[in-house]
Amino acid sequence: MTATALLDTDHINIDKPPFILVDGSYYMFRNFHALPVTMQTTQGLHTNSIRGTLNALKKLMEKYRPTHMAVAFDTKAPTFRHKLSPIYKGDRPEMPAELAEQIPYIHKMIQAMGIPLLAIEGVEADDIIGTLAHRACLEGHHVIISTGDKDMCQLVNPCVIVENSFDDKRYDIAGVKEKFGVEPRQIIDYLTLMGDASDGIKGVAGIGAKTAQKLLEQYDSIDNILANVDQLKGKQQQTFLQSTDSIALDKRLATIITDLDIVPDWETLRLPTDPSFNIAEKRAIFTELEFKSEIASLNHPFHPSNNGSFKAAEPAQNAIHNPMVEAIKTSQDSKNTANKQWHTVTSQADFDTLIQRLGASKHFVIDTETTDVNWQHAELVGLSFALQSHEAYYVPVAHVDEMGNQIEQLAREDVLAQLKPILQNPQIGKIGQHLKYDAHILANYDINLINEPKNWAMDTMLASYVINAVATRHGMDDLARHYLHTQTITFEDVAGKGAKQITFDKVPLTVASDYACEDADITYQLFELFSEKLRAEPNNAKLLHELEIPVAQILCQMEHDGILLNKAFLGELSARFDEKIQALETVAFAQAGETFNLASPKQLGEVLFDRLGITGGKKTKTGQYSTSEAVLATIDHPLIETVLEHRSLSKLKSTYTDALANVADSNDRVHTSYHQALTTTGRLSSTEPNLQNIPIRTDTGRLIRGAFIAPKGRKVLSADYSQIELRLMAHFANDPVLIRAFQEGHDIHRATAAEILGKAFDDVTSEERRQAKAVNFGLLYGMSEFGLAKQLGFTRQQAQDYIKLYFARYPTVRAYMQATRTAAQNQGYITTILGRKLFTPDMQHPNRSVRQAAERAAINAPLQGSAADIIKLAMIAVNEVLHQDHAKMLLQVHDELVFEADEDKVDEIAKLIKNAMQDVLSKTAKEKGWDVDFAVPLVVEVGIGDNWDEAH
DNA sequence: GCATCATCTTA
């Protein structure tokens, strides 16, 4: 019996929020198949179904603001339908393990959210929903059943609507008619006639959706069809007569029960109205699931980015939303439940106590919170501290309320004045995550954190990098996840992202304090963990304290100083380039016979290969024509030269002349950022702007280097290591021929050519030298004959022969390459000259090309990595001999250091630098306890000029 | 508004 007959719908109050009944089992399955199975926590728990179910529930609650709700689930226990029919749902395959593991989490999550969950052993979710919908109707509620199961449409009546939040389709009475062509009350018969294999309903043979619809339109019900079976045609009549038994069974299977013996207690189906309800449980489960935005919602329930968090319905006119009060509740709660002691320090008395503890400590964590990731524009907003795990302090110094008004807090200058002696005292070690940034910020307030390497007890980012550069990225959130299995509150969680992001001073204080305290706390926990790891591997500790930390402090100084630009000159170049670019564009359009965007590879490809009919176009992996220089160079057409020149000038203008002028400060100095924990080999990288890829190869490009100058009375000085990676290869391979060539100071490429070709050194042609150079570089990059052939325009056979010849002359090099490969394969890492372990993933990868790429990287890693070690050490050595008043180290470009130096002392300074750099292994490394016996001389070439072009 | 692709710059 369906509910309709019993209903008197006049008393239903549609102004009240509807009672929402959710088919939990449907959402669980549907989301599992709809969302990628790659959604997993770092622990490998699949979360696609959990995530999808959560989103569906949130969407429903947002939409209807219900006061009452229930989610029903099937259980594993057999139901009466199983007893009725042996095939009922019998064909269904075993539930995938990836889904099964999610079920307990889905249940736990729903319960944590305070949503009534109904799962009754031996009862199907459909029947629970049917019964509750029926009861709710009788009591005058408007009901929405959320499911994608069409069977449920039998429950639709004037007060029950079925809705699918997957496709947003709603079925009221008219909707059901439109979709199925029958009344909701006929759905059971409709299903019985046509059958439903997935539900074990056999149906009547030969009857599908269309016939079922037609029959029910004509006869209204199966009972009536059977009563008039004689009217049916021969075959159909036969089938019906034979099917009466199975029809009866199918009908029972298809009928959703609406009168189960369960009495809903409406109070137990009421949703909580307080967003902080169960917050600890919510936090716990979302943390375990690594649902960052959900955690953020808990921390900051009224943030604009938080549009999906659960907010229970309340009459709008009564709502007194006080974000601060709510935020305090949530953060208090989180502190208590996690058993953490996080404090916000706003009174002088509390701060005095903190200062006392900091001053008496051996070391502590410090972290600064600011208004900007770029230290040049950042304002200090607060500082957090940790002296032990699970305890942290946040001292706000420039927070404002949502109106932008100052809030009660200690004054920034007072706080900093009291901290300064402690922060500058190297006897009290500072611990931090990416301390270079904090050092920049504090320097802006005249506090010097880079006075001595010892002042930094640890930088957790650098420690992680030294321990294993590739296991994880080295941001704090990554480290917390990887090493502490903790999902932290991210900055985006508290401040939003993109255009809507707010600055940290506007984040409500309690939320900000939690975030900042967590950072300090996590950093302390990482410090303890990494200290342990570093004790186990003393060379890593040495790399951190004797190499990376001193380098970080030097980089801080270099970034702070910045290099002077000749902005007027850059402006001239821009104008000149622009003029030429315009002219080239006109020419290109004439040559192409049409106008198009020259900067668009897509349009250019179409013009060249489709319209001008040029053949030999190569496609990129996305299927469009490649128009890279290498491809265009093989084409003979006047348009090509124009395009290439246009491209080259556009590149120079947009990437260099325009961009550099834009990032210069008010004193015309540019401050790059060096990233010290990014590359897989130990190299630095440079961003905003990247000053490690300033042009030099072409004359036009090289002009840009002329814009890097020194102030009046100073010169630009450049010092670079000559052939450092090849020297390292000679050393590692211990190759007598190469070592002798370096010892005798020969041009190494010419010497290589002479050796391979069996010629006298002076008889080597420039073409032969070029080829030898390509092979030498190829070796450093783990070359294949294919790659070499491409580089030199050789056939594969020629390339193979050439390599063979090389290895015949340099057998030790071949042995070294093979030994590196083996080491990477067997131990999973290679080591650099200072013993840095560089892990080599994918050496056993089943995909051949991935594996070969890994092998090439493994061959290159000790060479590039050792060169990186050497120049880092050189920076330290040079810094020790340099007088800050007379010269500044400004740039590092992998094998080159760039300085500005007083003109009258520049020759003397050049000698100091050259010697410090050349002696870095024989002297500096040894002083710091690395025992390196380097077989070839390190040679440094120094240039001096009025700009970087002249100096190089 | 944001992510990805193709291209080009360096050591």
Next chain:
DNA sequence: GTAAGATGATGCG
């Protein structure tokens, strides 16, 4: 063939 970062175009939301 190694290691990086920036740009404009393009396509998705």
